[in-house]
Amino acid sequence: MKKEIICIVCPMGCHLNVEYAQKTVLSIGGNRCKLGLEYAEKESFNPERTLTTTVKVTNGHLPLVSVRTSKPVSKKLIFKTMALLSKVMVEAPILIGDKIVENLFDTKANIIATKNISFKKRST
Amino acid sequence: MNNFTSQDVDLIVIGGGPAGLAAAISAKKNGAQNLIIIERNNWLGGILPQCIHDGFGLEIFHEPLTGPEYAQRYIDELKKLNIPYMLNSMALEITPDKKVFVASPEDLFCFQAKAIILAMGCRERTRGQIYIPGTRPAGVYTAGVAQNLINLKNMMVGKDVVILGSGDIGMIMARRLTLEGAKVHAIVEILSHTNGLPRNIQQCLIDYEIPLLLSHTVTEIQGINRVESIIISQVNEKLTSIKGKERKIKCDTLLLSIGLIPENDLSKTCGVKLSPVTRGAIVDENLETSVQGVFACGNVLHVHDVVDFVSLEAERAGKSASECILKEQRKEKRIHIEVGDGLSYVLPQYISRDTDLELSIRVLNPREDASIGFFDKDALLKAEKFRKVHPAQMIKIKLKKSETKNINTLRVEVLQK
Numbered sequence: 001m002k003k004e005i006i007c008i009v010c011p012m013g014c015h016l017n018v019e020y021a022q023k024t025v026l027s028i029g030g031n032r033c034k035l036g037l038e039y040a041e042k043e044s045f046n047p048e049r050t051l052t053t054t055v056k057v058t059n060g061h062l063p064l065v066s067v068r069t070s071k072p073v074s075k076k077l078i079f080k081t082m083a084l085l086s087k088v089m090v091e092a093p094i095l096i097g098d099k100i101v102e103n104l105f106d107t108k109a110n111i112i113a114t115k116n117i118s119f120k121k122r123s124t
Numbered sequence: 125m126n127n128f129t130s131q132d133v134d135l136i137v138i139g140g141g142p143a144g145l146a147a148a149i150s151a152k153k154n155g156a157q158n159l160i161i162i163e164r165n166n167w168l169g170g171i172l173p174q175c176i177h178d179g180f181g182l183e184i185f186h187e188p189l190t191g192p193e194y195a196q197r198y199i200d201e202l203k204k205l206n207i208p209y210m211l212n213s214m215a216l217e218i219t220p221d222k223k224v225f226v227a228s229p230e231d232l233f234c235f236q237a238k239a240i241i242l243a244m245g246c247r248e249r250t251r252g253q254i255y256i257p258g259t260r261p262a263g264v265y266t267a268g269v270a271q272n273l274i275n276l277k278n279m280m281v282g283k284d285v286v287i288l289g290s291g292d293i294g295m296i297m298a299r300r301l302t303l304e305g306a307k308v309h310a311i312v313e314i315l316s317h318t319n320g321l322p323r324n325i326q327q328c329l330i331d332y333e334i335p336l337l338l339s340h341t342v343t344e345i346q347g348i349n350r351v352e353s354i355i356i357s358q359v360n361e362k363l364t365s366i367k368g369k370e371r372k373i374k375c376d377t378l379l380l381s382i383g384l385i386p387e388n389d390l391s392k393t394c395g396v397k398l399s400p401v402t403r404g405a406i407v408d409e410n411l412e413t414s415v416q417g418v419f420a421c422g423n424v425l426h427v428h429d430v431v432d433f434v435s436l437e438a439e440r441a442g443k444s445a446s447e448c449i450l451k452e453q454r455k456e457k458r459i460h461i462e463v464g465d466g467l468s469y470v471l472p473q474y475i476s477r478d479t480d481l482e483l484s485i486r487v488l489n490p491r492e493d494a495s496i497g498f499f500d501k502d503a504l505l506k507a508e509k510f511r512k513v514h515p516a517q518m519i520k521i522k523l524k525k526s527e528t529k530n531i532n533t534l535r536v537e538v539l540q541k
Contacts, residue, residue: 006322006326013322013323052177053303062276115192116196
């Protein structure tokens, strides 16, 4: 079977032509670098994405801290992760790279902070 | 202007976003000592703190970063280099002899600079600029404002959303709203092609099954207090709506992602000449504007699609500005770069001396297997092939000093097969 996928690794957005059968990729064309090969292989059988979102913060200079998965996770886990994170609350101060959730659904991926949040007691 | 506190500086950088940060860092590394950044907001990094998605930094750091992470790397370096900056400070006016008037909470300042870098970024186009008919209810936002509310202020903008414009911010917000539980009914795009990066079509729209309606536009907004519905219509090749091809979509929110405009009101105060195409300053290869000693970089110069290119351009502006402070610039000639067939713009617009060049080019239409040629009159100097060119993807081409050695004119165009 053949399919065309758009590589999301960089802004170039190569159109990759993937030929595959059952569980193996037979050929990949259209990539301009080797990152495209890895992406096409994964995208064909177990598509993964880095999820970026926000988590609520108490006593921070902002009410939210931006977070991401430390590595790409299965697309199937995206909405499950959003539901989990909607119940999470972290306390300021927070530093970039701080683990917010460890070993997300046994994927060995962590949810990590992508922004420094300083401590600020809110009057309200 | 007697109430202003006077201060002499070598270089003043106006704007503390990605362009201003990279320009200031580069200027300091290239020898400028007495410099300062003026920033209107109470944070550094400009728009980046609200751009929580990833994909930044591939060009410069060779790893995918989110906006806040990318900004922090520059902020850390700025602090390491002890470059001073003023927050909550608004540059009000620049005079042609390079005085910059600044209002800050502490005082009113008049900085006398030897060089100025304009790095004020751009603003979003709004409903008023494209004249969408209808009522004026709540629920109409520009995509960037919605992004700010959702990602920084923890405020959701609506439940049933339509997005007009398929630029990157529009597509990224379609995904973000979907993740946060809203239903995005469609992205509506007036052109017959999307205006964003291909990877965003995949990871923001296809991944979440969000319909993309090309050759469509919003022709009416309906609702009294809150948006209740919008009318969309198919358009013809003249981009006007086709009678009988209208359809109503019930929604409570309309996001506009309809383009960015360089914010040059301040540039005008010192007489910087602007290009009607890029809507930014006309510059030479040093990114120097029509006013000697005033440089421009980043989205205030022309709207970029990738922040890495903003930072790289700003580094060049910082270097040029430091050279301008430290030594007289030698201008040998002034050649206007002519924009030929198939292109919307080429930047810089002028070359002033024999040097290696890096040109930023945008094409008018998407095209496969295109070649871009460089000519001196009828003589082809160089041609570069591309498998695919797209108006949403800025093209960078380098020209070596040897390739433009004895030219008298320079024209860039898409070659006809």
